[in-house]
Amino acid sequence: MELEEQKSLKSFNTFGIDVTASFFVEVSSEDELLQVLKENQEKEKFILSGGSNMLLTQNIDALIIYINIKGIDEKTTDTNTVFVTANAGENWHEFVSYCIEKNYGGLENLSLIPGYVGSSPIQNIGAYGVEIKDTFVKCTVIDLKTGNKKTFTKDECNFGYRNSVFKHEFKNKYVITSVTFELTTTNHKINTSYGAIENALKDLKISTPTLRDISNAVISIRKSKLPDPSIIGNSGSFFKNPIISASHFIELQKKYPKIPYYTINEQQTKIPAGWLIEQADFKGKRYGDAGVHDKQALVLVNHGNASGKEILEVASMIQLKVKNIFDIKLETEVNIF
Ligand code: EPU
Numbered sequence: 001m002e003l004e005e006q007k008s009l010k011s012f013n014t015f016g017i018d019v020t021a022s023f024f025v026e027v028s029s030e031d032e033l034l035q036v037l038k039e040n041q042e043k044e045k046f047i048l049s050g051g052s053n054m055l056l057t058q059n060i061d062a063l064i065i066y067i068n069i070k071g072i073d074e075k076t077t078d079t080n081t082v083f084v085t086a087n088a089g090e091n092w093h094e095f096v097s098y099c100i101e102k103n104y105g106g107l108e109n110l111s112l113i114p115g116y117v118g119s120s121p122i123q124n125i126g127a128y129g130v131e132i133k134d135t136f137v138k139c140t141v142i143d144l145k146t147g148n149k150k151t152f153t154k155d156e157c158n159f160g161y162r163n164s165v166f167k168h169e170f171k172n173k174y175v176i177t178s179v180t181f182e183l184t185t186t187n188h189k190i191n192t193s194y195g196a197i198e199n200a201l202k203d204l205k206i207s208t209p210t211l212r213d214i215s216n217a218v219i220s221i222r223k224s225k226l227p228d229p230s231i232i233g234n235s236g237s238f239f240k241n242p243i244i245s246a247s248h249f250i251e252l253q254k255k256y257p258k259i260p261y262y263t264i265n266e267q268q269t270k271i272p273a274g275w276l277i278e279q280a281d282f283k284g285k286r287y288g289d290a291g292v293h294d295k296q297a298l299v300l301v302n303h304g305n306a307s308g309k310e311i312l313e314v315a316s317m318i319q320l321k322v323k324n325i326f327d328i329k330l331e332t333e334v335n336i337f
Contacts, residue, residue, distance in 0.1 A: 001025055001032055003063075012066065013051035014114055016233035017308045021046070023063040028070070028089070030177055034147050036065055045144055046337075047175050049088065050115035053123060053235055054335045057308035067118055069177060072098060080187055083137060085180040088118025092125075100211045105188030106135035106181065109197070111215040112222045114229055114236065118176045121152075122166040123333070124159040128194040128218055133159035135181040141174035150174070161270075162240055162333055190214060196221045225296045233302030234293065238315060239273045239330040252326060273322075273330055274298035280321040282314075290314045312336065 007024035010016055023043065027033040037045075044062040068089040075083045082104055086095045092115050096107045109130035120132050121139050138153050157164045166174070190209055192198050200217035201209055209217070227234050241262075244252075249269040252259055256279070262270045277283065277297035284294035289306035291314065293299040300311055319330050 001027065001036065007064070009048075009051070009056060009060070009064070012048060012064075013054055013056055013235075014229035014233060015055055015235050015302050015308070015311065016229075017056045017302065017311075018305075019056045019059045019308065021060045021062070021064040024066065025063065026066040026068050028068045030069065030142065033065065033067070033069070033142060033175065033177070036063075037142070037144060037147050045172075047144075047172075049119040050092070052113075052115035052229065053119065053333070054337060055235060055308050055311055056337050057312055058337070060337065065175070067116070067175065067177075069118075076185070077182075080185050081182050082185050083180055083182055085178050086117040087178045088116060088176055090117040092117055092120060096215070099183060100215050103211065104183035104185060105190075105211050106130075106183040107132075108211045108214040109191055109194075109218055111218045117179050121157055121159075121164055121176060121179060123162045124157075124164050126162070128197055128221070129191045131159070131161075132179075132181070133157075135183055137180040137182050139179045140177050142177055143174055144172070149177075161243075226299060227293055227295075227301055232293075233306075234299050235334045237273070237298045237333050238300040239277075239298060239318075240333045241270050241273050242276075242328050242330060243268050243270050244328060245269075248327070271328065272298070276322045276326055276328060276330070277318055280318065280325055282318055282321070287314055292318070308336075 004024045007021045008018060009021055010018040025036055027036055040063050046060055046062040046064045048064050048066045069087045070089050071087040073085045084104060093112050095117055096111050099107050109128040113125055113127060124131050124133050136154050138151050141150050141152060188211060192201060197217050200220060206213050243264060246267050246269055249261060260272050260275050264270055274297045282292045283297040285292050288310060289303040290310040291301050291303055293301050300314055302311060322328055322330050
């Protein structure tokens with residue numbers, strides 16, 4: 001383990017923002033992590049995982065602990081399921097591919113999501129009709145101050161839409177070191193509820209899809225809409241899809257009969273932020289190297305050398321205009337530092 005100083009973070013965040021960390025250390029086991037915590041008690045800590053859901057707007061004056069703890073463990077059950085535990089530093093998509101390879105069902109709709117396993121519970125990652133809370137069993141964490149180990153069950157995580165206790169009461173308190181999922185080994189619950197998956201399967205004339213078919217459909221949909229962070233910097237959806245009152249929605253629907261929506265319950269309706277941003281005429285727009293993706297307006301992009309502040313300025317322009325036109329406040333999904 002080497003403690004580096006003034007380390008560039010450009011290759012550690014999928015937006016590709018070039019800021020530095022005053023201190024940086026990579027840990028590849030729980031023991032190394034405990035040692036770093038013990039030896040650096042006085043330093044402020046910043047836990048870095050895949051860097052796929054963050055926008056860095058300034059140099060980080062802290063000790064960055066980059067979690068590179070690998071390993072996957074499995075325990076079969078008496079029924080048709082298996083408990084699979086992945087350590088925090090496993091790449092999410094490689095982990096999903098491993099499960100598909102072994103014919104373990106439950107995560108296939110979450111193919112190709114950037115990032116590492118360790119941060120997946122923080123925002124309850126989700127896509128194409130599935131969230132990790134659907135298969136999540138528990139995660140183990142280490143307390144940054146005391147070094148004590150603890151387990152969080154699904155109930156204790158209090159998962160919501162892109163939300164969990166790790167974003168609120170336990171923000172910056174713990175490092176997640178592993179996550180356990182319960183996956184099916186037979187009788188998979190294939191989820192094709194998301195229209196785009198159904199259409200992709202229809203095009204391929206597949207009527208009884210396998211886990212791999214679902215994964216392939218998701219991969220092709222994602223590739224058609226979302227920019228590959230290794231080619232063009234981004235952090236996926238920049239904003240959450242806003243939830244508005246049913247009465248506000250009825251007002252908007254009168255004015256915009258084609259407005260897409262998902263009914264949550266009698267009082268609440270969720271609106272795709274991508275649609276709002278496209279209506280506000282930002283889709284594909286570019287301001288220097290900062291911009292809005294041309295195929296999915298919910299994704300802000302770094303065309304090369306944009307700073308985090310420049311991306312944040314685009315985000316603020318979007319928030320202001322969407323508020324003015326629709327009276328809707330867009331909240332960021334990406335964590336801003
Ligand atoms: N839309 C537009 N213009 C756009 C983009 C979207 O009009 O430029 C409208 C379309 O009507 C479309 C609807 O918005 O039918 C929904 O778009 P899409 O299916 O692309 O999904 P989304 O709501 O924009 C959410 C997640 C994504 C996830 C997809 C698929 C959030 C914040 N985002 O996006 O998650 O992949 O659904 O399930 O909930 C991420 O979190 O980083 C992410 C990519």
